[in-house]
Amino acid sequence: MTQPDLARLAHLSQAMRRDIVEMVSTAGSGHPGGSLSAVEIVATLYGSVMRHDPSDPKMAGRDRFVLSKGHAAPVLYAALAETGYFPREEVLTLRKLGSRLQGHPDMRKLPGVEVSTGSLGQGLALANGLALALRLDGADEPTVFCLMGDGELQEGSVWEAAMASAHYGLDNLVAIVDLNGLQIDGPTCEVMDLGNVPEKFAAFGWTVMTCDGHAVAELHDALTRAKAHVGGPIVIVARTMKGRGVSFMENLCDWHGKAPNADECARALAELAE
Secondary structure, eight states, X not given: OOOOOHXXXXXXXXXXXXXXXXXXXXXXXXXXXXXXXXXXXHHHIIIIISOOOTTOTTOTTOOEEEESSGGGHHHHHHHHHHTTSSOGGGGGGTTOTTOSSOSSOOTTTSTTOOSOOOSTXXXXXXXXXXXXXXXXXXXXXXXXXXXXXXXXXXXXHHHHHHHHHHHTTOTTEEEEEEEOSEETTEEHHHHSOOOOHHHHHHHTTOEEEEEETTOHHHHXXXXXXXXXXXXXXXXXXXXXXTTTTOTTTTTOXXXXXXXXXXXXXXXXXXXXXX
């Protein structure tokens, strides 16, 4: 297994956090909480695990990434900007009229976005389609990574898709659950209790791994092993914290879809510079 440059991944994660805070604040709207919780997951994918080329977004043999929790678009935009898909300063156009950076990812506008997402519960089915198409094309190398939020696991369509993933033995599919325990209306255990998420996926025929979703070494190990897995789909249940990295946003559902004002943005960026 290739050893990751953990310092570089940590630096990338911190840069992405600053991008997220600044772009959402500048836009005056967006979803910082669930974007910040997924930073290390997406940074590890784009910074080390995934096969991709910013200079050739449609490169044959590339891995695919599906952001099923499409409202967390800022974390994807930050990763794409920091790895060279478009100029970093463009992140400040988030949600502005005419911008390529829509409130939810749009594959028709921005290079590096594989599928348009935003309707929760549909990303895993889209990932199934990509994985099946790659199989039909005889493409053995690419892996499809699908990042889901824990709140969206309350959608029945997720479990229909999970059943199909196992039925078709999609070992070129890796799902990741950003398990931060909060959604827009409160704790997931109060809105609609998810129960034991790893056991649920196992019952649907998936291989299951768990890890700390903010520890890049653990994430790299889990994602690399999952990418090499054969014998059906595999899911990584990553324990995370909503709003991670910004003290006044951490573990608060209030910051699910609220933008920081100028003073709050300055305070957050000061914290992230330390």
